[in-house]
Amino acid sequence: MVKLKINDKEIAVPEGTTILEAAREMGVHIPTLCYHPKLRPLGHCRLCLVEVKGAAKPVAACETPALEGMEVFTDTPRVREMRKGILELLIATHPVNGCYTCDRSGNCELQNFVYAQGLTECTFSTDTYRYPVVKDNPFIVRDYEKCILCGRCVQVCREVQLNFALNMVNKGFKTKIAPVANGEEAASTESPCVFCGQCVQVCPVGALVEKSSRYKVREWELKKVRSVCSYCGVGCNLELYVKDGKVVKVRGYDNPAVNNGWLCVKGRFGFDYIHSPERLQQPLIRVGERGEGKFREATWDEALDLVAENLRRIRDEYGGDSLGILCSAKCTNEENYLLQKLTRGVLGTNNIDHCARL
């Protein structure tokens, strides 16, 4: 354990703890922007600057380890001044009309931060290099105007997803983050990107957003419902974002025992099949030849009666073993349980199976 003082209060933390973590443990707020609790500290944004007694310059709290005997001050006039300067620079390079149409408005870390700091004016003006919005794939839109170059997306791809699809390219005002292939800037579809969208999930602003819901939903209109992915057997936890009775986007839910909040392309972007116009909406009864695929719509009563009648008839005439039931690896436990109860208890056969083997 190491002992240090933050704003004159003493705290003991395990070795290797950063100043930021120590402060958060004490309930002392240090603003951060590039820092993400699941990634190694980046030290890019400098918003987390704090003063350390004896140090010539303020240090970044997110990446500086707490040391024995350290005295840290998180809210000095000097720190406040620097923070304000950094923030103003960020605002100056951010599109002024951005928030009106931004998907992240209401849930943007930059917007929240500017609001919290009560910043109403900006003394800088800059000419940053403007890159066009990139929509080179079906899933993710990259809006360079909104990018604050925090580097989280680069880091999550390197550290968590391990596909190394992104990097910072160019220098100075032309710096931007881009997909890379063999060290060169490339289209995302040419890069090692697998469209897992971890980068979208960690982006603090509206620079990386889901293409399918872009400009369609605002944060405060959404209801979030926790669920489980319907694809593979990993069982990633997710949150369904619902607006007007439709699932409009999906984000990973942080269950550290399973997916820790991360998802793959299917779980994150493949949910829209549930709103396919081809979904069945009414019971159907066959009218044409078997296999021809010709049906008429029926009421539930008619369809269910027909099913019950035929199952009963076959069971009574030929015995339960002349019926076969397939349950489903995509339906719930409760549904599979009921179906085997129907098979065994009502139809009197053990002819039940599913496609597990396939």
Add this chain to the structure above:
Amino acid sequence: MTNSIQDIGQADCILVIGSNTTENHPIIGQKVKQAVRRGARLIVADPREIELSRWATLWLRQKPGSDLALINGLLNVIVKEGLYDREFIASRTEGFEELKEAVSRYTPDKVAEITGVPAEDIIKAARLYASGPRSAILYAMGITQHISGTANVMALANLAMACGMLGKEGAGVNPLRGQSNVQGACDMGGLPNVYPGYQPVTDAAVREKFARAWGIAPEKLSPSNGLTLMEMMQAAEEGRLRGMYILGENPVLSDPDAAHVEKALRKLDFLVVQDIFLTETARFADVVLPGAAFAEKEGTFTNTERRVQLLHKAIDPPGGARADWQIIAEIIRRLGFPANYNSPAEIMAEIAQVTPSYAGINYKRLEGQGLQWPCPAPDHPGTPVLHQEKFNRGLGKFHVVDYVLPDEEPDEEYPYIFTTGRLLYHYHTVISRKSKGLEEICPEPVAEINPQDAESLGIGDGERVELISRRGRVQVKAWVTNRVPRGVVFMTFHFWEAAANLLTNPALDPVAKIPEYKVCAVKVRKL
């Protein structure tokens, strides 16, 4: 899985065999890569060059269908070099002497000949795995979809037991299940030989218990094992099976030898299909019932590590569609039985009553991180690692299993090995194909062909070819790539436009009745 997903983070050595993890179980694939980064050693055994091959300390490129020889080869080295865990074997297992004897025939040189993996790599892999100290095995359909699938799994269990790699964190034998609730469908007795919780249908006491719980006479419950899916299809074709009720499955596309399945379904007297789309299978139905998608209902899924997790209802099913549990309950009622459930939580309460491994599970407890079965009591925390103190049968038994050739080997007429699998962007046959983005990025099937084979056949990348097996033919675009070794052609089975299962061999594993999807023989013709 005997162990947990989180456990992978603690493994020192990971053997991935027959699993293209980063594409089929991406979040577990991510964990494997993270483990390598942290310093774990990775052994990948796969005929295809998958993403994990590039992360591997050692990549064994065995010939498709030769896995059993390879695993026995590893055991041979472990026995010969005395790398096994004497204490574990003595206190927790039986039959090791027989195993020792049996694997003595699988010398590295002989196994190299069968599998095409260099003898020195077999030796290296055996040493890596055995030295652990924590070694985990991950496997998937690449191991099970063979006529020797059950034997392959037993061989992996032998390997793990011999090295004491069971019952501790960071180790284990871990099947990665392919579908969201395939584990749960098995747990719930969606199998012809067991009630929920794997309680045998042939056990009179079990039947007695269920009869009592369900309020019926025990004689009403059949004492004999039912038919498996493939046997049902056979029986339907022969007219012995007259009616079927298919819930959310699409056997017309996902079964081997699809033409056969169609024929069987046509012969039925009555077929009801309950699904969210009018699938290829539903087209054969007399009645189609519109069910609900995962976001439209309450319920639970059990994932590959036996974790029971809650689904909440986010939206209503479209139009007149209904939650599947309501539909099934309604049919039960119309057949004159009570089924008055107000919610899936009530059904779970009944499940807990009759299923010892789910006895401690209820919806309230599932809100946090879920629970891993066995969870025998309401205050039991669940079981992240199986077999910690003992195996289900007491001592773990080594099973002697021998390598057999695949059912169909390439020959002069059908000179290529054909093998199938899944892609990152798709999943089985239905839902991913109705997703706009997934379909846009991966709209059409391809057959992977090795450049040398392509050259000798005069096939260019992107050209169309016809693949022909003894059972059928499909036309598809060729992707000339080193992902497959010479003599092997790979295709996915997601696409009805080129249904790989028109080609595959329905020869079954005698125990698990899994068809041999992973190997058959084809010829390739340029179109």
